[in-house]
Amino acid sequence: MSQTQLYLDDTYLFNSQSQVLTHGEDEFGAWLALKENIFHPQGGGQPADTGWINDIPVKIRRHISGLVAVYPQEAIQYDNDTRLTALLSAPERLRNAALHTAGHLLNCELHQYGWVARSGHHFPGEARVEFTMQGAGAVLSEDLPVDKISENIIKKLRHGAKVSAWMEGETRLTLIENTVPIACGGTHVENINQIGGFLIKAVKFKKDVLRISYDAEYAIP
Numbered sequence: 001m002s003q004t005q006l007y008l009d010d011t012y013l014f015n016s017q018s019q020v021l022t023h024g025e026d027e028f029g030a031w032l033a034l035k036e037n038i039f040h041p042q043g044g045g046q047p048a049d050t051g052w053i054n055d056i057p058v059k060i061r062r063h064i065s066g067l068v069a070v071y072p073q074e075a076i077q078y079d080n081d082t083r084l085t086a087l088l089s090a091p092e093r094l095r096n097a098a099l100h101t102a103g104h105l106l107n108c109e110l111h112q113y114g115w116v117a118r119s120g121h122h123f124p125g126e127a128r129v130e131f132t133m134q135g136a137g138a139v140l141s142e143d144l145p146v147d148k149i150s151e152n153i154i155k156k157l158r159h160g161a162k163v164s165a166w167m168e169g170e171t172r173l174t175l176i177e178n179t180v181p182i183a184c185g186g187t188h189v190e191n192i193n194q195i196g197g198f199l200i201k202a203v204k205f206k207k208d209v210l211r212i213s214y215d216a217e218y219a220i221p
């Protein structure tokens, strides 16, 4: 049973109609999986979309089978031929994509100082990337030119760069123009000029991990 993951191809697809692929019940309640799925489940540091099916609120989760499942808050009536209408919160999707894509940029920027990202958390209000040292030549956290890093990123955002994604076998690669591809299953803005309000909020170093907290938002260029 295969489910088409439309969210991987188009961050800006906020609604669609689809038949149900399969359904079931688990510890989170009754669920169904659409054949064509627009919802991003929580994962890779990004929160799940807020969504509705036929106007009924749904929780979105990655089911144990690997399918993206929706858990309706009320029963939804359908049969095999019914095309259900899926809708997601566009402002939240765009905000999450902007925050997450900004995390990639932060990672690209920190490479030159000898730091490599090991994890990201891109929830609104608490976005951060955690880095570990790449070799002995890394610039110590207290010597990092935080203002310069911020300015460079803001300059890049204003200048703009395309963001693309493609599959290589089972791996999805993402590329911000003029950087190196990164394996990632998240949602990204199509150009970094759609990210505004970038701000480094805090830099902390503890137990060999550098944590940079930041904020960013979706901005119409």
Ligand SMILES: [Zn+2]
Binding pocket: 100, 101, 104, 174, 184, 185, 186, 187, 188
């Ligand atoms: Zn990503």
